[in-house]
Amino acid sequence: xxxxxxxxxxxxxxxxxxxxxxxxxxxxxxxxxxxxxxxxxxxxxxxxxxxxxxxxxxxxx
Amino acid sequence: xxxxxxxxxxxxxxxxxxxxxxxxxxxxxxxxxxxxxxxxxxxxxxxxxxxxxxxxxxxxxxxxxxxxxxxxxxxxxxxxxxxxxxxxxxxxxxxxxxxxxxxxxxxxxxxxxxxxxxxxxxxxxxxxxxxxxxxxxxxxxxxxxxxxxxxxxxxxxxxxxxxxxxxxxxxxxxxxxxxxxxxxxxxxxxxxxxxxxxxxxxxxxxxxxxxxxxxxxxxxxxxxxxxxxxxxxxxxxxxxxxxxxxxxxxxxxxxxxxxxxxxxxxxxxxxxxxxxxxxxxxxxxxxxxxxxxxxxxxxxxxxxxxxxxxxxxxxxxxxxxxxxxxxxxxxxxxxxxxxxxxxxxxxxxxxxxxxxxxxxxxxxxxxxxxxxxxxxxxxxxxxxxxxxxxxxxxxxxxxxxxxxxxxxxxxxxxxxxxxxxxxxxxxxxxxxxxxxxxxxxxxxxxxxxxxxxxxxxxxxxxxxxxxxxxxxxxxxxxxxxxxxxxxxxx
Numbered sequence: 001x002x003x004x005x006x007x008x009x010x011x012x013x014x015x016x017x018x019x020x021x022x023x024x025x026x027x028x029x030x031x032x033x034x035x036x037x038x039x040x041x042x043x044x045x046x047x048x049x050x051x052x053x054x055x056x057x058x059x060x061x
Numbered sequence: 062x063x064x065x066x067x068x069x070x071x072x073x074x075x076x077x078x079x080x081x082x083x084x085x086x087x088x089x090x091x092x093x094x095x096x097x098x099x100x101x102x103x104x105x106x107x108x109x110x111x112x113x114x115x116x117x118x119x120x121x122x123x124x125x126x127x128x129x130x131x132x133x134x135x136x137x138x139x140x141x142x143x144x145x146x147x148x149x150x151x152x153x154x155x156x157x158x159x160x161x162x163x164x165x166x167x168x169x170x171x172x173x174x175x176x177x178x179x180x181x182x183x184x185x186x187x188x189x190x191x192x193x194x195x196x197x198x199x200x201x202x203x204x205x206x207x208x209x210x211x212x213x214x215x216x217x218x219x220x221x222x223x224x225x226x227x228x229x230x231x232x233x234x235x236x237x238x239x240x241x242x243x244x245x246x247x248x249x250x251x252x253x254x255x256x257x258x259x260x261x262x263x264x265x266x267x268x269x270x271x272x273x274x275x276x277x278x279x280x281x282x283x284x285x286x287x288x289x290x291x292x293x294x295x296x297x298x299x300x301x302x303x304x305x306x307x308x309x310x311x312x313x314x315x316x317x318x319x320x321x322x323x324x325x326x327x328x329x330x331x332x333x334x335x336x337x338x339x340x341x342x343x344x345x346x347x348x349x350x351x352x353x354x355x356x357x358x359x360x361x362x363x364x365x366x367x368x369x370x371x372x373x374x375x376x377x378x379x380x381x382x383x384x385x386x387x388x389x390x391x392x393x394x395x396x397x398x399x400x401x402x403x404x405x406x407x408x409x410x411x412x413x414x415x416x417x418x419x420x421x422x423x424x425x426x427x428x429x430x431x432x433x434x435x436x437x438x439x440x441x442x443x444x445x446x447x448x449x450x451x452x453x454x455x456x457x458x459x460x461x462x463x464x465x466x467x468x469x470x471x472x473x474x475x476x477x478x479x480x481x482x483x484x485x486x487x488x489x490x491x492x493x494x495x496x497x498x499x500x501x502x503x504x505x506x507x508x509x510x511x512x513x514x515x516x517x518x519x520x521x522x523x524x525x526x527x528x529x530x531x532x533x534x535x536x537x538x539x540x541x542x543x544x545x546x547x548x549x550x551x
Contacts, residue, residue: 007235008104012222015111019218022115022122023211026200029123036119040112040136046235047105047143049256054266057149061268 008046014039068190069121069207075183076117077210080217083176084110087169088220096243097162098228101236101256102147106173109140111221113180114214121207123200125191130184137180144174233257273357273372273418273436275525275541278483278500282519285501286477287470293504293518293548296535301336301543306344311421311486312530312539315361321530324359324369327395329379331367334532341381344396351375351406358422358487360431362451366404370422374411374433378404409433413459414445420527421487423494430457434484434496442480446494446507465513479514486529486538490550497529497538504536506551518551
């Protein structure tokens, strides 16, 4: 299952790698940006998994 | 170059503030220093901030390319949602209560709303400084401050990776709803798969409560959870032939003036003691100021003062006035502007009944108390009696009644309860609270002092009872279609 690897630890590894490429390997901009976008999607996915019981803020509407 | 520095210097300082501030404090001070562990939602909020900082670094390194700006806006927008969604779990709690650590008196998850908002404002300000054509910038040579910021970012990202590994574990483990405190000792690490447990997806979660409707309840007395409920036969029946603005929703009676109060979804009618004619009425603008939704109950608070309670526990109090200022009352009423003055309109707040609607209200003049009784819904099944002090209309007592010992009442099964009773009308008499239930067509007698049901009687012939009034030794039960059943008060 693809999402079984979508965890916070892995996400920070991706972030660290992207940041390292920006600092030390700017010529790999496309790869760094791909890692950034992937990390964004993982972050959103993880939050939505945690919030799936009530997608909207749990307030009196 | 001066213009570019005017763009990159504040951007670098903003990223630096984000890295050193919320991200750095969260991991190195709160996490490693104080043992605070983010929950699964906190992790995503923190990660979003890290990603915004990283996007800012992309801009610093490669120039303000549209896709970076677009991604930053998306991240900030999603971050605002995350902040509101997470904070909503705790915003309604009493002062000081919440989850996990505080910064400057506010819990960490509430700070994220402000931080993401500040990111949006900062991005807007920086975009204003962007010159035409600057978006096509090539990779820049980093200045010392920018290089330091990037290194600090990598340190913060590495720190977060360490904390994430200890707190959430390697794949497939992920963040937890209630994580244990952070520790460098692997013996204390707890890795969980709880968030992978299948559970329903919902838009509004526990707040998605269906509106109350007496038609949802089964009138069949055979399905009652109570055993051997005695029958209370009707003394007489009649049909309400009054000119009302809509279906009737409740009854009340005032003995000193021998008058009935009849409510509709928006209307308040005072009739004579025989329902022969309407002596005074008005139609309330239920949308003005407080959302009164639909009136579900009514009560006399005095011989010239009436109250209508809405299903959402909002209420309006009116006082009769033959010389009411029609012009001044335009805002309150939709018809008959010169018969009442509005005393107040506000809302009852409950604790046990917070996620439940009501369809009944009664006033006890002896104690100066207004009572409401809940109706169950698909998520919350419970019979809750709430008492509000008339002086401040504030919750003063709340209980879920039990069956009184010695009442002769018993449940059919060991797991029987009063939760399925559907209280659609209530009245107070002789120190007792009488409640008519649209479920099982049953009249309940509740002793508020004992917090117990002391009587239950099945009333045959009811179809959809929605109101109750007590006049002398008789109880008047009204159906939604206006049919009135009169039974002797048990």
